[in-house]
Amino acid sequence: MSRRLPVLIIVSGCVVFILIQFFPVRKTNPPVAAAISLPDDVAGIFKRSCYDCHSNETKWPWYSNVAPVSWLIARDVNEGREHLNFSDWGNLSTHQQKKKKSKIHRELSKDEMPPFIYKMGHPDATVSDAEKETIYKWAAAQ
Numbered sequence: 652m653s654r655r656l657p658v659l660i661i662v663s664g665c666v667v668f669i670l671i672q673f674f675p676v677r678k679t680n681p682p683v684a685a686a687i688s689l690p691d692d693v694a695g696i697f698k699r700s701c702y703d704c705h706s707n708e709t710k711w712p713w714y715s716n717v718a719p720v721s722w723l724i725a726r727d728v729n730e731g732r733e734h735l736n737f738s739d740w741g742n743l744s745t746h747q748q749k750k751k752k753s754k755i756h757r758e759l760s761k762d763e764m765p766p767f768i769y770k771m772g773h774p775d776a777t778v779s780d781a782e783k784e785t786i787y788k789w790a791a792a793q
Contacts (some may be wrong), residue, residue: 671718676725678715681707685741693789697737700765700776704731707738712772727769752790759783 703709715724758764765776
């Protein structure tokens with residue numbers, strides 16, 4: 652009986668894994684409503700490090716089709732878009748844009764963005780100190 656328990660656990664795990672694949676998430680890329688206008692250097696940084704979660708131009712990787720990882724990725728993208736969406740930037744008032752820029756500065760200076768888990772899968776998303784300075788100058792100049 653003790654030999655059957657590990658086999659039963661493995662088989663049960665496989666069955667659950669297969670079953671959860673029948674509950675896909677909705678991965679969307681709505682139309683870009685009012686995109687942000689950026690200098691080329693800032694745009695490059697944002698597109699490489701931020702756009703997957705903070706725009707309607709998400710690049711959904713192959714593993715975003717595999718549950719339960721797909722659920723986590725979709726949740727992160729939806730939350731990211733709620734907090735800051737560069738695809739809707741032009742719909743924000745000047746005051747709201749200023750507040751968002753302040754938040755971008757704060758998040759970058761604390762190394763909270765991009766999140767560590769995202770950088771693990773996307774090492775090129777890391778924002779260097781020089782790139783942070785470029786973003787800080789952009790935010791302050793506007």
